[in-house]
Amino acid sequence: MSVTDFDRLPIAASPAAEGHLKVVPVRHRARTIGTVAAVVVLALILQSVLGNPRWGWGIFAEWFFSEPVLAGLGRTLLLTALGALFGFTLGTLLALARVSSSPLLAGLAWGFIWLFRSLPLIVLLLILNNLGYLYETVALGVPFTDITFASWSTTQLMTPFLAAVLGLTLNLGAFSAEVIRGGILSVDQGQHEAAAALGLPKGHQARRIVLPQAMRSIVPTAFNEIIGLAKGTSVVYVLALPELFYTIQIIYRRNLEVIPLLMVATVWYLIILSVLSVIQYHIERHYARGALRTLPPNAFRVVFAKLGLVALHPAEKPVAPAEEAQSAPVTSRGFEGLPRGGAVEIRGVAKSFGTLKVLSDIDLSFAPGSVTAIIGPSGSGKSTLLRTINHLERVDEGTIAIDGELIGYRREGDTLYELEEREILKRRTDVGMVFQNFNLFPHLTVLQNITEAPIRVRGLGKAEAEALARDLLARVGLAEKADAYPRQLSGGQQQRVAIARTLALKPKVLLFDEPTSALDPELVGEVLNVIRELAASGITLIIVTHEIGFARDVADRIIFMEQGRVVESGPPVQILNAPRHQRTADFLARVN
Numbered sequence: 180m181s182v183t184d185f186d187r188l189p190i191a192a193s194p195a196a197e198g199h200l201k202v203v204p205v206r207h208r209a210r211t212i213g214t215v216a217a218v219v220v221l222a223l224i225l226q227s228v229l230g231n232p233r234w235g236w237g238i239f240a241e242w243f244f245s246e247p248v249l250a251g252l253g254r255t256l257l258l259t260a261l262g263a264l265f266g267f268t269l270g271t272l273l274a275l276a277r278v279s280s281s282p283l284l285a286g287l288a289w290g291f292i293w294l295f296r297s298l299p300l301i302v303l304l305l306i307l308n309n310l311g312y313l314y315e316t317v318a319l320g321v322p323f324t325d326i327t328f329a330s331w332s333t334t335q336l337m338t339p340f341l342a343a344v345l346g347l348t349l350n351l352g353a354f355s356a357e358v359i360r361g362g363i364l365s366v367d368q369g370q371h372e373a374a375a376a377l378g379l380p381k382g383h384q385a386r387r388i389v390l391p392q393a394m395r396s397i398v399p400t401a402f403n404e405i406i407g408l409a410k411g412t413s414v415v416y417v418l419a420l421p422e423l424f425y426t427i428q429i430i431y432r433r434n435l436e437v438i439p440l441l442m443v444a445t446v447w448y449l450i451i452l453s454v455l456s457v458i459q460y461h462i463e464r465h466y467a468r469g470a471l472r473t474l475p476p477n478a479f480r481v482v483f484a485k486l487g488l489v490a491l492h493p494a495e496k497p498v499a500p501a502e503e504a505q506s507a508p509v510t511s512r513g514f515e516g517l518p519r520g521g522a523v524e525i526r527g528v529a530k531s532f533g534t535l536k537v538l539s540d541i542d543l544s545f546a547p548g549s550v551t552a553i554i555g556p557s558g559s560g561k562s563t564l565l566r567t568i569n570h571l572e573r574v575d576e577g578t579i580a581i582d583g584e585l586i587g588y589r590r591e592g593d594t595l596y597e598l599e600e601r602e603i604l605k606r607r608t609d610v611g612m613v614f615q616n617f618n619l620f621p622h623l624t625v626l627q628n629i630t631e632a633p634i635r636v637r638g639l640g641k642a643e644a645e646a647l648a649r650d651l652l653a654r655v656g657l658a659e660k661a662d663a664y665p666r667q668l669s670g671g672q673q674q675r676v677a678i679a680r681t682l683a684l685k686p687k688v689l690l691f692d693e694p695t696s697a698l699d700p701e702l703v704g705e706v707l708n709v710i711r712e713l714a715a716s717g718i719t720l721i722i723v724t725h726e727i728g729f730a731r732d733v734a735d736r737i738i739f740m741e742q743g744r745v746v747e748s749g750p751p752v753q754i755l756n757a758p759r760h761q762r763t764a765d766f767l768a769r770v771n
């Protein structure tokens with residue numbers, strides 16, 4: 180259509196011209212027919228269930244709230260609650276043991292899971308109930324000696340109730356361990372690395388970083404297990420323990436009203452399942468925070484909104500005018516006040532992955548406050564070198580020291596002793612690391628991402644850590660994003676938060692592993708501007724980058740690496756304009 184054709188079209192009726200227009204939604208005939216058919220089927224079922232006297236609804240009503248049924252129900256609920264509590268606690272420990280780096284622990288956990296997943300629950304319950312035949316007494320004392328502090332008769336100790344709780348716990352522990360392990364494995368490796376790079380201890384990493392994220396995939400399957408457990412408690416009838424189903428059996432054997440009493444059990448199981456489903460829904464929503472950009476409205480809110488009682492979306496908190504301002508691309512306050520940069524000494528470092536030699540004979544010194552860019556072709560070992568500096572990767576040969584303190588080792592004479600995890604974590608906090616993929620913790624807000632390590636590692640109070648975090652956020656131009664979740668931010672904003680998170684530990688050395696590679700071109704500038712300001716702050720910066728122009732601008736030295744070796748290093752003008760090696764010249768010709 181030409182411009183002149185457009186000119187001839189009648190002027191579109193605008194709401195302003197026509198007043199308020201009525202909108203007629205499109206009709207969905209198939210949907211209407213389906214709804215009518217569903218209502219008819221429902222009416223038929225209701226008529227058959229309520230109209231047939233053999234269902235015995237009178238007897239159902241008589242027994243539904245009867246004392247023995249409620250007592251049985253109470254036992255079923257108690258067994259489910261205790262089985263779930265102890266079973267999942269055991270399952271969590273087993274899962275952590277399975278993923279631990281100790282082969283013995285992992286092997287023992289595997290053996291436990293193998294055994295108790297193989298044993299049918301009914302067999303396990305009967306063995307536990309007959310434990311008194313195998314061991315007459317249970318004693319507390321010193322193993323392999325005759326010293327005994329106390330002893331009990333096994334038959335008296337192992338009541339049917341205890342046997343039931345123990346059996347359900349062991350069974351659920353074995354199954355839930357695999358569910359939890361699956362959840363742990365679903366958490367991205369970068370999350371473990373980011374937590375380790377911040378110096379968070381292993382237990383804290385598991386509790387605050389890994390498990391909360393794993394819960395997203397654990398919860399649906401875990402609730403399947405709990406629902407199975409609630410119904411599975413009926414197996415304990417073999418121990419003559421009158422839980423709900425066994426009680427029902429006793430009653431219908433006496434009065435022969437089988438169907439009405441089975442209906443009593445069915446309806447109670449339906450109620451239990453419904454309550455569990457509501458709990459599951461809320462737990463899933465709790466762990467979905469941060470995983471979705473915006474959480475869909477709560478199901479109850481949707482129903483109330485349909486009835487016109489509330490608005491579908493709660494009113495947004497009004498934003499103060501100052502907070503409305505766009506993120507400042509560059510901080511105006513700079514990074515003065517950071518600790519003095521540290522000196523890094525790398526001596527004779529070599530590293531292999533299997534048969535692949537990734538680093539050879541690396542000897543490098545980085546002066547306090549220096550800014551170094553490492554460039555080189557893909558696979559040349561740049562990231563590996565960077566990761567050895569904060570001991571995320573162990574070196575095979577050589578040493579790395581920050582201000583004279585060895586990373587990962589203690590030296591006595593000619594011997595290097597590997598440090599304990601606790602010591603490694605402590606020294607690691609002197610070295611901050613910013614990753615290519617940001618690796619922010621998605622389930623924590625921006626503020627929590629930044630305060631987590633200062634509180635846990637540096638021992639700061641919450642208020643002090645939050646003040647520090649807000650100050651750093653202002654410096655990277657993101658003061659208004661403190662309460663947002665990482666997924667609600669652009670890539671460039673996430674990377675700036677990652678920089679603020681690293682700075683909160685006041686490191687002496689800051690490592691950047693291709694900090695702009697995962698960013699859209701228009702977002703690169705905002706991150707580079709923050710790094711540029713950091714370069715003027717006196718902190719020691721080591722940056723692996725593909726941004727040659729930026730390296731020229733900001734670095735006072737460029738190192739060119741190829742095939743795990745340093746080919747040459749020197750001031751940007753020399754390396755980029757007059758390289759001494761042909762290989763450097765060839766690389767620069769390819770990337771420019």
Ligand SMILES: Nc1ncnc2c1ncn2[C@@H]1O[C@H](COP(=O)(O)OP(=O)(O)OP(=O)(O)O)[C@@H](O)[C@H]1O
Pocket residue numbers: 532535537555556557558559560561562563564
């Ligand atoms: N954990 C690992 N296991 C086995 N091989 C690895 C591992 N990490 C890195 N490598 C290998 O080591 C070599 C160097 O990798 P590295 O990531 O250090 O290179 P790079 O120079 O940073 O590359 P790029 O610029 O593409 O990121 C590559 O061949 C890579 O495949």
